[in-house]
Amino acid sequence: MSAQLFFLAAFGLAAVWFGIVVFRTHSMVRSALALLFSQTAIGAMFLVMQAEFLGILQIMMMATEMSIMAIFMVMFMMDPGGLGEMDMKHQRKLSLGAGAVAFAGAVAVAFLAEWGRLPASIPGAAEQVRLLGLELLGRSMLIFESAGLTILTAMIAATAVAVQPPQVPDRPAGGPGAAGTHGHGGHGGHGAGGHDHSEHGDHAGQDHAGHDHSGHDHGGHDHAKHAHAKHDHEGRGQEKHQAHSGHEDHGGHEGHGEHGHAAHDQAGKDHGGQAADSDDHAGHDHSGHDHGGHDHDHGKDHGKDHGKDHRKDHGHGAERDRPAPAKAPPGQHRKGHEENGT
Amino acid sequence: MTGLVLAVALGLGAYGVAVLEHWASTGRFRVAGPAISALALLGRESILPRKPDRLFFETAPVLLLVAAVLSLAVLPLAPGLIAADLATGALAFNAALAYVLVALIMAGWGPDGAYGMIGGWRFLGQLIAYAMLVVMPITAVAMRAESLSTVQIVASQEGLWNIAYQPLGFALFALAGMAMAFAPPFDLPTAAGDLAGGVEAEYTGVRRLVFRLGRMVLILSVASAMTVFYLGGWLGPWLPGWAWSAAKILAVASAMLLGGRMVPRLREAALLEWSWKLGIPLALANIFIVGLIVLVVPT
Amino acid sequence: MSELTQYAILFALAVGIVGLVLSLYALARAIGRNKPEPGKDVPATAGQLSRDPVWVRYHARYYGYALLFLAFDMEMAFMYPWAVVYRQEGLVALLDMGVFLAILFLGLLYGWSQGALRRQ
Amino acid sequence: MTMEGAREFTPLPIFGALRRLVAGALARDLRALVVPGPDVARALGLDLEAAGLIPAEGPRQASVLVVIAPLPGKLRDAASVAYAQMPRPRALLALGGNKLSPLPAPDISAEPTQAGLETAMRQLRALISHASFAERVSEYSAPTVQSRIVYTCPMHPEIVSDEPGNCPKCGMFLVPRETSAALQPPAHEHGTSSMAAAAIAPDAHDANPDHAHGSEANSYTCPMHPEVISDQPGNCPKCGMTLVPAGKDENHAGHGHDHSAHHHHDSQAGANSYTCPMHPEVTSDQPGNCPKCGMTLVPAGEGENHAGHGHDHSAHHHHDSQAGANSYTCPMHPEVISDQPGNCPKCGMTLVPVEEASTGGPGDHASQGGHDHAAMQEGEETGWLERIEPGFMSMVEMTQGAPRSSDGLQMEWITVPFGPFFPGLPGGLVVEFLLDGDTVVEARTTSLAGRGDLLAEGPMPAAGFVDMLGARMPLAPVSYRLLACRAIESAAGARPGAETEAARDAALARERAASHLLWLAQLGRQLGLPRIESRAAALHRTLRRADPQDLRAQIPAIRRLSRQLAAARLLTRRLRAVGDLPDPAAWTGPAGPDHSAAGRLAARLADMEQALEAAAAAPALAIPAVQEIGAASGHGHAMIETARGTAHLHVTLKAGRVSSARLQTPSAAHVALVGPLTAQHELADALVAVASLDLDPWEIDA
Amino acid sequence: MSAELLTVVMIGAALFGTGIYGALSQTNLVMIMMGIELILAAALLNLVAFWRYLHPGAMEGQMFVLIVMTVMAVEMAVGFAVAISRFRARGSVEMEEARELKG
Structure with a gap:
């Protein structure tokens, strides 16, 4: 061959x-x-x-x-x-010698060893x-x-080794609620009531479209229609839970209906102690053949968010969470151990 | 013979996606639009930056196109119509698309421009966000199909499509797929608003044509992957197999391109945070759910 | 057809695409020539010439995620063979992988609590 | 007909037909880069998409450069840079005036109206399809794009000199580097006073004007302010320090970025003592080489008074043996060994003495000692036994000066301009970010659209003054005409009739609503929402010249758009964390309770609807024009609420002619907000924050 | 002794030699890790060769390849973590300056 x-x-x-x-x-x-x-x-x-x-x-x-x-x-x-064509090598001769010795050793083993017969066939x-x-x-x-x-x-x-613990408790930049230094203690969910969640002062709005895209759904054939319907749907969505971090309802489209996140209870348990927010199974107008409870205000997310939700005023202080650098302005960071060059 | 059919299918599919993309970005549905802009790009000068990493600058568009076409080669369009039916086809799709990142890093780093470099390293951050969310849903799909071969995966969806069998997996894979094809709102590397074209800012003329061709084939490949893994590939009651595949792929591509432009562009920090703090737990949960269902449901 | 021919097809496909691109470049060169002019080949930054090299030590702010990703990525290698034989093995396989995933998830939770999952 | 920006081709037999086909495609796929910006084009009522022009993100993607109305000098220079960077075949379309000095003569010129644009497009398509390929093409070159080679040291880029030589700080060969020719203070300008050289305006052509200017051998510069250059020694006008010969004594700016504004170390008056940058304890009163490491001594003034860094360098230095060593090596190329001091043949650095093979060396020196590095290239004759401590380019020295980012790492920062024609930013505004990775550390905002003082050519008649002020501000012409009319009338003491006042207010309200729509279109372009952009631009076009009945007809459509935007949760979440005003008092524009970008969006939407109702309720609308004021004279002041904030104008009349005028514009005040708004923000957030301020570059005279 | 096995082992040896040369000759921690990656890649290559040409039935060989891949990933993760902390403390990851590991 x-x-x-x-x-x-x-x-x-x-x-x-x-x-x-x-x-x-x-x-x-x-x-x-x-x-x-x-x-x-x-x-x-x-x-x-x-x-x-x-x-x-x-x-x-x-x-x-x-x-x-x-x-x-x-x-x-x-x-x-x-660009500087810098030469970043040292002890050149030694390494060349060691490399040659290693190569020679391996080749010697290759030739001297008795490898045995080739197999008949392989799976x-x-x-x-x-x-x-x-x-x-x-x-x-x-x-x-x-x-x-x-x-x-x-x-x-x-x-x-590498990550400096955050000076400010690790509030997510719009993320789905982080444990921060106080771990993932179960938080009594605010309950998904209320169509518009109170202003999470610190929960600086970062586009939450990450993984629970509310804007559009990509399944099913007749998407174009749904996508638009979805958008307006969102616009009108007062009566519908507009959980800002929950899984946006993909239910706008008929056919396969909203795929529930029964996982959320599952995941809730995985999170250990995460109080599954059961009361927020607000009904949602979609034909459901999904697999169990579905909701759009992830109990566990909300639990986490609300639990560490800071009222707006509290969030304002110097360590107000800015989306990008979820930390205080640098001045605050430069504690004793790092001198500031400028 | 199947090679010729596949080549025609690839060409038509790429052109269809280009028409959809032209419609989504300029708001006008012109079937001749992409052809005209392709010819125009062919006619324009292809400027080489003055002190570039010439090797990177030249290989980036070609590598993007090769990665996109290879990822399409392992996806079936009809019962017998597949370029290379590998036993680990689902894995090969993911492996080919890993080189899109390499191409974008090269395209960003090569021309020594600020916008391109920032765009290139941003896409590496985006990969760290979406990579796990592409892999785990595919694992769940393979669990149901008991095989990694794409033809097997489509065959396993005979009764019930995977979008109904594992919708959470579908949602995650859809979003991660859009992030993989850096289609808006995940167009961080080539953002118009904050990087004026990012990694493709320095490409003009025929190199830009190859780069955009690579992007169109990439969007087509992600759309057909979604069709194969979640929408039952060529399965469908009346129409012949390839017709169903084509209809589903174009529907998914139009949803991706049109739906995506209704949402403001994401920030890399938010994308990373959401995918690691919500996406991965959900993906693990999806595997558990599918695990339970596979055991319970007898088929 | 045997696997080796499929790999050969993929390799031929890649080489074919490279050939197609090179022919496209040749066609473009036949249509017109490039004319080097002052200022044309400087990386364009929205109406200004940025002549200084930007190949500097880029401060990627996601290295917290990158470290966790490097380790977490290996989980995929173990999950694919498991997924293929999962139905055949039944609940035992689910528990096995459950332990494996729980262990990895603990690592993720630890990283999360230590502030690795944020923009450093 | 010939096109200036045509593309050369070598006539091959078979490709002629293909070339015609391609030319036809080029004629139909027109991608336009609008100078000064798409917002000015929309303000003039032009609809580029309808005319068939697809907006391009940058000069590289553009094939047509659309230049609108008379441009100030700096914008014309930037336009010539953009034109030079467009790939051929490229066309130049001038709307409303065609003297565009650095740019070539426009291929097509027309009036800045939609009809004029349509005819121009037809001519342009014909021209491109016929003349886009030519055998011979003349090269386009302008002073703004010429480049000049200067020599700089790879390790200390702030050291720039015009001819090759050694870097005064580390003795390395200076490497050629390209910089813009216009940056060089014209050498022949010796006669003028030293200040002339100092007051070099921030050069729009070179991206980083803060690099030290090319310094001739005989010119003197100030260690603290490198831009201050004079031909004879003396004191620096800015900080009073004695000027030192340029090129020899540069401020020790961190690698790659220049913090001249930040350095506050106050060097002594006379730089009479010299010290070694690497060994602060070595001082001598005349320049020379440091006895310990052989580097050239630099005046103590700027020497080592960095903010105290904990690193104690001496511990690192491997070559701290005394002069008695008999062999020298180069820190960059350890393989170069020679017996007597001198320069390294490969990179020109001064060779440093090598430590003796210290038997009981501290720490693991000894362990290293055992290695045998003798046989280096070029057959150096040193004995192989002698252990050579491979001096090497210590990275600590390079990062030691750099300030730390917020996570403690010392990285290199780059200056990136988000220049006059950036998609999503107002046309003509240059925002220059000092980026640490993709986080903004420092922002400098300048406007290329400012036109200097109002009465440049002496006192003007009242009507002429009103027209001039209206023409100068294309984004808000009605507001500034009204401001001028009111100021002149208050100076002349004339009171306009009640209904003209109402008509003028209605016109102002209409323009406020239109200006907010313009801003919405720009925000849509920046955030990647093409539908919002096109709807806002369409509504703006209908609103721009509408009379009260049309306005009333438009109210439902505009209300639907603003309700949809207010309800778009993803948009508000994206804007909520961005652009929080540190001190809301400085903001005079529309503001609600929440001082972030989302708050300003909501406030502008509310203001738009309210202004629209006011304009629709008015009986009639009239463009403000000044009445007859005869030969009145006196001093007047007016203040109006434009869409961007409150504008003030002080006018003094002398015999019916405006003799002096002072204008305070809201954008000029808001520019100062960009710095604190964008510090330590991610790049995308910073740009959205700048866009949320809705700055009007024409109002800024920086 | 099949020719293919010999070629693969020779190439593995060459990679091993290059890796050793790289790991020893570079002054920068990250470059040394590149050398180690090459050494591990050579080990991977030999493992697969032995599985393919000698014991195709024994799946432990493939399992071992997965373990070596895990070692590569883990080594990179921890290596970069050390690099970050050294860079934060010392300002450089050059090995020459790592002489004194004291604080």
Whole structure:
């Protein structure tokens, strides 16, 4: 099968070439994207070796992770554009020697070891995913859960090391209500009564369209009509709960009706102690075959929002939450430990 | 033979999306509009910035177009009509669209312009917001279909479409899909109002034509992904399979483009906050719900 | 058809698109030539020439999210194979993944409480 | 017919037909960049979309430059920059006057009316479809786009000199950098007083006028105010410090940004003592090299009196061994080793002595010592045994001066202009943000549309003065004509008739409503709401010249629009957190209880409806015109409520002619609000906050 | 000893060598992490090669690949967190200046 060998060699050389470019180029973003394409070439080699799931996973994961590496390189390296042609290397001879020794060692192992016979056949792509799934839930269950724990420790370590706890309690910039320093204590929901929620002074209105788009719905065929209807609907929506952070009702359109967020009770429980705001299942005019309680003022969101809702006046003070920098003006931040250069 | 049909379908679909986008942005429905603007772009000079990262500046539009077309290649339009029926098709769709981010970072960083650079890094923030919300709904879809192959996923929606089976997943995937195609109101990287064109500010002439072609194919690909994953692909009572697919894709694309312009542009801080504090919990909840339903409902 | 031919199709598709774009560039070059003029190639900022390089250390304010995303992203790799065999395995699989997702969600909650999920 | 902005082509046999087809497409796909701005075009009643022009976001996407009415000089320069940046084939359409000096002669010119625009469009389409490709094309060049090479140090960009050489601070070779030619204070201007050079107006052409100006070898500059340049030593007019030879002693601005306005360190009167930037303890009374690291000494005046930074540099410095070391290396290129001090061949930095292989070195120095770096390139003859502490470009030194952002990181800030023709901002307004990532740190707002003082060409007759003031303010002509009439009448003591007064008030009310609609259209463009933009622009067009009956007919449509906007929860949420006025007292425009952008939106909607009712109720509307006041003389004052706030005008008449006039406009007062409004805000919020102030660049004379 | 397995292992070795060179020669923390990413990628490549050419039946190989990917992601997350905190404290992430890790 010389075709497989040819493509393996081609992608392999591409991977090695990009690997070398990573350390030779002066521009940091070029070096990060060179590593990205090196990983993509390695993913392509996985595909050539018929490990489809791993290959596509490698191609996908590495694209996002290496781009994040690119932004961190741009944040922390002296001359990200590479204009100054600065030479950021030291102990050059040692590393060259170590690299050569490593390569020689691996090649020696490659040639000296006795690899054994080639397998007769390998499972198909769909079969591989299924087998990996069974493996995941079967023999390697412990590894799977310990990987989860490793990721948990990584998240906690990264947050603890890198993120400065907010000087002001972490009020979301219009987000769906944040725990801030007082955790996710269950908050007695305000109840979804009242068509227009009191002015959340601190809850600086940030476009909440994020994930509970009120404006328009994208399902179903006859969208155009609904989209417009939806918009006017919103306009008239006094009698309808206009939860500013709740899931806007997609129910404007008939047919499949509003897909309830029974999850909200579910999620409510997941949040631990989140008092599911049950009384706000205000009826909503949509044919419902959804799966249980649906509401548009997410109990849990409202619970969180209202719980830490600050009356308008309270919100005004210096640490008034501005959407972008959900923190006080810099002056307040510059406490003792950081001197201000200017 | 299917290759030719697919190419024609891709061309027509992209042109249809371009007409819808022209209608949404200029308010006039002119079928010839995109053709005229494409020819005009072909006739204009393609200016190269003076000290750019020439490699980035040249590869960005091509990479965007390649990523969009590859993501379309794994989506079926009709029972036999698919470019590459991979066993992990749903994953491949997501993998191809991860390179849209790489293309936009290159387009933003290459020409050394302030608007472009800010637009490029903003889109990385936008990816951090939408990436998880694309992946988890697809997992829920795969749970029902017991396979990652897109053809299997469509076949599994025989009785009940996924929009009815898992509507929460649909809502999240719809919004995340629009964010992935940076269609308004998620057009942070190419915002007209605050970045005067952002990443595509420095592109003129034929490079801009390739960039816009990539965007149109991207919107088409996101619309057809929504159709395949949630609206039962080619399933439909009377019309032939491809007709249903085409109708659904154009309906979803028009809803995305027209509905999206009724809402003011989002802020990156709000997008990140909403997706991480509300979106991901809902996506996890969606997986649990679908998990329960899959066990309970016998089909 | 076998998987390798499908990958070959995808690869050929990518190369074909690149070829199409190059032919489009050639066509455009045949239609007209570029004329370098003073000030034309400077990045345009709304009616002013911004000549200074902007390749500086960009302060991305979302690094709190980025750190959590790097770790949280791995959950996807484990969820896909699980999703494929979920129906076959039944409730046990749901509990397994439930534990895994709960663990990760705790990490998210911790980040949230420490103020990582905000614009730094 | 030939087009100035045509595109060159090489005649190939088969592509002629395709080129004609493309030219036809170019003629129908016209994307217009409107100078000074789409708001001025709408204020004149022009409907560009109806005429077939699609608004372009910037010069790169535009194929037609539409220039409206006579423009002040600075706007013409900016227009020439935009024209130079448009890709060919490009056309120039002038409406209402065609002397546009830096711009080439317009291809088509017409009156600024809709009919004139329609005819111009037909001619333009014909011209483009025939003449957009030409064999030979002349190059367009204007002084505003010429560029000049200056030399600057990559590590200290504030050091600029006209010829290559060494950077006085770190000795590195100066790298060529392109800057706008117009920035250079004309060298031949020696005769004029030193102040002339100092008063260089903020240069509209170069994006960052705050970079130190090109300094000749013989000119002197002030360490605190680099823009102050004079040809002979003396005191700086701004802060009285003695001027020092330029190019040698620059204020130690942080990398990439110039805080001259912020530095308050007061250097001693005579900069007689010199110190080393890296070793403050080394001082000597004449310039030379620092004995410890060999860097050129700089006058102590600006030396190390940075706000005290905790970093104690000496701890970092690796080359703190005494002069006795026998080998020198370059901090940037450790592989360059030589036995005697000098300059590094690769980058020109002065070589620094290398530490001895200290046996018991503190900390992990020793562990590093073991490495063997001897065999460097170019076969340096140093013994390989000797451990070379690789001096390297210390990043600490680079970030040590930078101020910290709010999360404690010291990042580089860039100055980005959101220039005269920015989609969503009023045409002619330049907002220059100092950006830390995408957060605004500092904002500077200037207007290119200001036209200097009112009576530039001496006293004017009353009627002429009213017309001049009306013509000067295209966005609010009726308001300012009324202001002028009232001021002149109060000066002359004449009282207009009751119904002319009512007619004038009705005209003012109509213009207030129309101006708010104009603002709504602009806000829709900025937030990405094309439907709101088109509806507001259409209503504005019908309202602009409507008489009371038409106004009454329009009331339901306008009320529906304003109710829809008030009820649009997403819009109000988007605006609620933006543009909170720190001190509401300074705001004279329409304001409600809530001082954020959402509050101003609600107030403007209410004001619009109320003004519309007032105008519709009036029996008749009349454009204000001054009556006959004969040869009266005296002093008068008038104050009216324009859509943007209260405007005052003081006028003195002398024998029927206006001899002196002083105008205070609301926008001139509101410009000062931009700074505090946008500090530490995200870029998108800052731009929406600036848009929510509804500034009228024509009223601002900055 | 199949030619393909040999090619893949050789390429893995080359990547491993490049990664080692990069990790040791760079002065910046972030660049050192790039080197480590390359080393891990080489390990990934070898793992998949061994799974494909030697033990296709044993799915532990693929499971191990997932674990190595997790290691890559976790290593990047924690590495950047350290980089951020060092940059905030010291103003630079150059390894030369990390000599004194005291406060």
